[in-house]
Amino acid sequence: MPQSCGPPDPSSDPSKRATAPSLRATELQCQGDEVQGHVNPFDKTEIDSSSEGKYSPQHEVRSEIFSSESKAQSSDRAMDLGLAEDHFSRPVGSFVESDIENLKQAIEECKRLILELPEHSEKQKDTVVKLIHLRLKLQELKDPEEDEPNLQVVLEHRFSKEKSKSVKQMCDKCSTIIWGLIQTWYTCSGCYYRCHSKCMNLITKPCVRSKVSHQSEYELNICPEVGLDKQDYRCGECRTPISLRGIPSEARQCDYTGQYYCSSCHWNDTAIIPARVIHNWEFEPRKVCRSSMRYLALMMSRPVLRLKDINPLLFNFVEELVEIRKLRQDILLMKPYFITCKEAMEDRLLLQLQDRQHFVENDDMYSLQDLIDTSSGRLSCSLTEIHTTFAKHIKLDCEKCQAKGFMCELCKEGDILFPFDSHTSVCHDCTAVFHRDCYYDNSTTCPRCVRMLERKHEESLNP
Template sequence: MVDIKSNSSIVGENDSHYESRIRANSSGTGTSTPSSSSDYMTGEADDSSDSKGTIPCSLKSVETMLSLSKDASEEDLQEMVRKCKLMVLESAECSDERKWLVRRLIELRLRAQELRETSDENLFETCVILGHHFVPQKYHIITSGPVYCDHCSGAIWAMLQSWYMCNDCKFSCHWKCLSNVCRVCVHVVASEAGGYTHTKDICPEQGLSKQSYRCAECKVRITFTFSKGLSLSCFGSSFKHTESAWVEPRLCDYSGLYYCQRCHWNTAMVIPARVIRNWDMEPRLISRAAAQLLMLLEDRSVLPLEELNPKLFTLVPDLSLVKRMREEMQMMKRYLVLCLDACTQGLPWKIGLRTHMIENSSNYSIKDLIDLQSGILLDELRAAYDTMHAHITQQCELCKARGHLCEICGNDEIIYPWDASSIICPQCLAVHHRVCWAKRNHCCPRCARLQKRRALQGQDTAEDCDTDETAKDS
């Protein structure tokens, strides 16, 4: 005969042990997760449950009976919970079977609770809140790691809980937190700020007093009430506090504002202003709102570097090399867009290069500058440059026929505007050898010929006018 009271206490111990182990595991994640950056987490962890691991051989026959299915109703889950309880009580103490059953019991209870909370008919419709376009992700399986709620900073059990994600800024939150979201979508913020641009000032900090000692996002009050730390309360739930703990307001290096721990997860990212001014690629700690904005603008070419800091091209040799290659690829593009073979091959667009690198030669994205520092961008540019150059000068006869011959020296060598030994006449755009151009004292024979032709045409026009006037007089 099994003692039900003792077994239920064991179940509770297993539950508490499992949750404490989840807290320990979640605290080992990276610095951008709320569980590692603060000590007020409620104990939720990612959706990688241990019940998905090795199943004891004696329980393989009942695995199907207790399986979690997205089609299971609340009544089915309650029945599975009841059966799982009985099996827990009948299993041996501290056995692998009991541990697996306890973990499965927790999952079944969570799924049943979630079904009760999400019985609303409009649950699976897209919600528009503060510019966010929230789309339900209830059965979306996460493979890249744990997901955390951007509102309460608690972990989202993706396979057990209903949750939403914004299509524009990837803001994630529990279904129960949806009505309390207070952060405006960064997609809206960026578009209303005069276009998709970055802050050009390095950490424009003004201090907590300027914010009235409140979080810049959720407006929670930051009070110095403990002798050895701060007491913070965010979204109606206070943070854990110990006498030795220091819960500090966190500075965002991008905006210069202070945030509480639930709005600032110590996410480290490269700051565009520091790259533009100092060529500083060191990641700095920023708030969640700033992190979402930087991720949104990461691939957008919104940095006109020559206008913002022209001296950067002399200080960074690779940057001047990229600029020259982009200018030459702009010239090659004029050849390729007129070539049918190039269009068939997808040139110049389908060569594995970022589109804005070919469309213009002045704007950069923050990802371009980071990849330039690591050498990735130069490798991509060289590969694309070689492909375009080989098509024009070697593979395609039509593109090769559009080349130029130097009129000064009369050499039969075909030259192109982007050649290092060539120069373009600024008046008629004729291409000559740079050496020949210097010997001719920068005088273009084509310009001289065109000027002479215009003069002759002017004389002919004047003579025709005189003849007409004479005929009228007679």
């Protein structure tokens, strides 16, 4: 650091204060030299060297908060007492208690001046910026950065150290801001739980992903409230005392679990509630606690809802669901063609449904994301496009798949039929395909089933 040409700041170490003669000698020695006035790197005010000699020794070079207009005010001198030292550079070695006290004093002066200064003025804005940096520095002194491992495991959380410094996050443990520039923080790769490194040993919430792995099911009752008395007037997660009056802590209800939580466990996040979707076909987001929000996010794409068992009447009122069910049934009928077709396997046609793998396994299991996309119309559009691509391959592009078509044995007329055609019907016993009108008008049994029974009878007579 360049040697200052004026007396040391009153807030510096008393042992380094200069005496009056030495101050005068320093003043004479510094006349004509360029003054280094930026003791505080965030203070852009420059001191005019031409007017430096006009000051008395006790008012020489100072690190002012604002411009030179207010340098005679006592409030500015009080601010200088806290800001004259370099509080913003990287700390070297250990800090003594006096450094923290000086920062606290400067912070209080900043807060007082912000209230005194005119609103929206440049001086007030500059003081707010200084207050932010002073608080950051104080936090750094209280919690100096140490070498932390890149990976840590706590209560099934798999924490990895974050490298991002500019993204503003909130700590899920202490509910305060994570200042990435000066604080080490971690994120769980399973449930995305975020916290300071200093908060990791205080975590009491297990990883939500483990709950998803062991208990993949939704609460299907709409907001099953039990009341604060059943919770002993304590948070449903951390057991902190809560009440609806906000004393000692505000009680916030989670619309998914129906329980009440404190403000540290419930941040008023919103999510779509599965029970409201299934029973009411309602998609309005409701307020949920942090753990419920993470659980619902991880469960969003899991096909765990069997609608025909939970609420079969829903298909009578939601036409889109009927359309989706028919498309899914057709895709299941197309699947055998692709499994036995070399060209289809090479083109990997079934991978078009890799985001909804359950669509090629069954037609009655739905995920919450499926229902959301059905309501918005996105699922119907995408599934219709995939259905058209699959049908085009079987009926037009591939000769081997065309050869696996059917002729209607009842009327023995018309084009080649496929089980996924809209005007056909399929025998439930032998999977033979007929025209729908022919199949329902025919009073006899299926011709193919008759042949198969005759063949079995002959085989039993002539073993």
